Amino acid sequence: MDWNNLGFEYCKTDFNVRFSYVDGKWSEMQVTDDEYIQMHMSASCLHYGVELFEGLKAFRGVDGKVRLFRVEENARRMQSSAARLCLPVPSEEMIVNACIEVVKRNERFIPPYGTGASLYLRPVMFGTTAGLGVKPSKDALLIVYCSPVGAYFKSGIKPILVAIDREQDRAAPRGTGDVKVGGNYAASLMSGEKAHHLGYSNVMYLDAAEHKYIEECGAANFFGIKEGKYITPKSPSVLPSITNKSLRQLAMDMGLTVEERHIPVEELPTFDECGACGTAAVISPIGKIFDMQTNEVYEYSQEVGPISMQLYTRLQDIQYGRAEDTHGWCTIVL
């Protein structure tokens, strides 16, 4: 393995684990080396988007131990996504155990400490009942697989370019924006392509009702820093990011005030630092925001800001076992 040059591509590992829900009950955990599934062409996930997923990472630490970061939080979020799609809800224990098992069974794919690479876990679940009508799926499959992925920032943390799209929304108020279901991502592809075409890596979505308030940055949450405050949008259509939740805690530990509230677009010029946060990069500082419809431009430092850098470092120090895990966020797997 060339650990230093891994990207974010699927890479085959040795095993994945599965649970199936048939006849009103969950199976035992099955471990398989099969990458494929056999499914009826009329399965509800294929026609009606009855699909949800999660994403989390395992890290080889400075002490050689392997840590899963906040896996219980991912399990609980997966439960809320399953409930929202009227799928059978797996227990937290099933999901956590599946994640632990998949890490153990694929130990040789866990990148060594110091490469910045990690083992990405992808729990995925979908309705498999065949039928034509729109109704809840009686049967489901839950799979957890993994793939080694490279360091997000190959040459140090660097600000990204973001484009605001007012023509397409990611999620509606009271829709499914607060759960990690596939349909949200299908809906975001077109604005993503539009932004990429203009040279922007990420789309900033505004609230779908009024297009006044900041919601998210692609598949990452948004935060801004000013006047000793960490400010992040509060909205029922924002996906509750576990990275954001962790950064809010670390911000408080650092003595910052945390505000979860509406952030009007007009507030953008007042931030000293702003960024996108999620499992993939932890923090992507934002260097510039371009509004694709109004042509407004908001510019920030082309270097990562001091508060963002401190938050980024503190979170990674916990993930890699360099700092004490005072909040009990890590599960030591190996």
Ligand SMILES: *Cc1c(COP(=O)(O)O)cnc(C)c1O
């Ligand atoms: C997964 C995701 C995030 C980030 O969540 P983390 O738990 O921090 O990885 C943010 N926004 C959206 C839309 C997402 O899908």
